Amino acid sequence: MKMCIEAQRYSLNGETMGTRYTAVFYGPAGFDTAVIARRLSQAVTQVDEQMSTWRPHSNLNQLNAADLQHWVDVPRQLACVLACAERVRHESEGAFDIAVGDLSSAWGFGPNAPTITAETLEPLPRSVMRVSRAELVVDLERNRVCKHQPLVLDLNGIAKGFAVDEMARCLNEAGITRYLVGIDGEMRASGVKPDHTPWVIAVEKPCRGMRDVMGVMELADAAVATSGDYRHWVDVAGRSYAHTMNPVSGLPASNNLASVSVIASSCMLADAWATALMVLGETQGVNLARQRRMDALFIVREGQELREISVVGGKLQTSVETE
Structure with missing residues (x-):
């Protein structure tokens, strides 16, 4: 049943994926948020348990450890994310590729990753420094996956966006139509505020070691995700390497981009495409x-x-110089 009176503002938040999720929405006065809070927490926890490389027994890590040429049953949510990731990989001509788990670890990112120094960087094996166009078959009808080549999957460039979409699903199912949900820079909005103004999203200034607002954007019935070089990086021999991997070169992405924000119909898509464009x-x-x-x-x-x-x-706007 859809809510008719959406005048009161509510805010919920909690911990997930090493950070926090937030949900701001409008509903009738006196609305009991306990059920919504529990469903939101369950939704983001489920995504983390399925798709985290930091959880030894996650479904993703079980898939990474599975034998080749062997069908592996996976949860429906994980199958959908894997299928979307493969589609974006194809459409971006390999700029987005989830088969970068070995690369991320070799460069000091991810669980149990080594500390990178000039000495450890030089002898990295070439088999790790390159990512093949490894074939991954996702059967969405039966929720199963088969690997045809050795690969280690990493969903850090898409799972958080999917978790935001799952938060949106929870609110939609509760009949809430005006909301803004997010995890860090991944956000999704539905409808507009009761005064008919859109949701306003801060665009973070891409500066390391500090948080500052560079500008704002308006969002309604859409999602936005940002990929950047200013949150996770390693410094080696006077040079800085960001955590986003270039699957083609087998090296961290190296260009002049500080960040890319993408607006899309789902946060999962926005997340993946922001990563792809950051690499390109x-x-x-x-x-x-x-x-x-x-x-x-x-x-x-x-x-x-x-x-x-x-x-x-798709239309290029005038470039703007900022301080």
């Missing part, structure tokens, strides 16, 4: 966003300055 860089990424008629905001580092490149509906 300020030229190829912008071109692909235009070709696919996407909505994306690129923030480019030029020395100590930042420059914005906006693509709206």
